[in-house]
Amino acid sequence: MSNREKILITGASSGLGEGMARAFAKQxxxxxxxxxRLDRLEVLAAQLRPQAGQVEVAALDVTDFDSVPVVFRALRDKLGGLDRVIVNAGLGKGAPIGTGKAHANLETVQTNLTGALAQAEAALEIFREQNSGHLVLISSVSANRGLPKAQAAYSASKAGVTALGQGLAAEFAGTPIAITVIEPGYIETDINRGVKTRLMATTDAGVAAMVAAIEAEKAHAAVPRWPWEPLAAAMRYLPEPVSRRMV
Structure with a gap:
């Protein structure tokens, strides 16, 4: 495993993306x-530049599929290469299916899954050309179990992200291209605002766990490891009456 000095992060203007950017900048x-939100990126970049080796920013909507490879390549050129791409951009919108709010569910799946695929395509084109790189897909522990009500489309989108990562990990095993799927549990961010649970990790603790798992470059990690590694495994086998009470 080589040191990944040049890192691209999507969804970096807030939440876990911003947290990971700050953590890697400190290194x-x-x-x-x-x-x-380019304005927020520019503010963040100004804060990070005194610590980071180099910081470049670009506006990107990951559902504008044609623009994703263009932006990735432009940033690659500005940094003089890319060692790691963290596919983090995502949405937590949603409503019970069939209640007249299809737009929220469709937008969530398009951003979280189709957008992730567009990013993986763009990143792996670059990595195949240079025969090296580390692709990180930020999924969710909800990928392990289809959740009811407003979480149904979200958990389905993240299950797709995890499956995509598993397929890529199998394809690139033993090559200079590494694939990692990170499945965060409940971490304090805007996306989890309003969720009441004793299992919520602070933003700092959650980001630290994510960065450690990314640096280890394992194929898969649920974070923070406790309690989410055993819980993620258990979620696949929970009786239906229990899973119905999860949200």
Whole structure:
């Protein structure tokens, strides 16, 4: 495993993406940061530049599929290469299916799954050309069990992300291209605002666990390891009456 000095992060203007950017900047890494909100990225970049090796930013909507490879390549050129791409951009919108709010569920699946696929396509084109790289897909522990009500489309989208990562990990096993799927549990971010659970990790603790798992470059990690590694495994086998009470 080589040191990944040049890292691209999508969805970097807030939440876990911003947290990972700050953590890698403290280590002196060079960063390419993408999000829809360019103004927030520029503020973040100004804060990170004194610590980071180099920071470049670009506006990106991952559902504008044609623009994803263009933006990735432009940032690659500015950094002089890419060692790691973290596919983090995502949405937590949703409503019970069939209640007249299909737009929220469709937008969630398009961003979280189809958008992740577009990013994987763009990243792996670059990695195949240079015969090296580390692709990180940020999924969710909800990928392990279809959740009811407003979480149904979200958990389905994340199950797709995990399956995509598993397929890629099998394809690239034993090659200079590494694939990692990270499944965070409940971590304090805007997306989890309003969720009441004793299992919520602080943003700092959650980001630290994510960065440690990414650096280890394992094929799969549920974070923070306790309690989410055993819980993620158990979720696949929970009786239906229990899973119905999960949200």
């Amino acid at each position: 002196g890494r060079s960063l390419a940061l993408c999000a829809r």
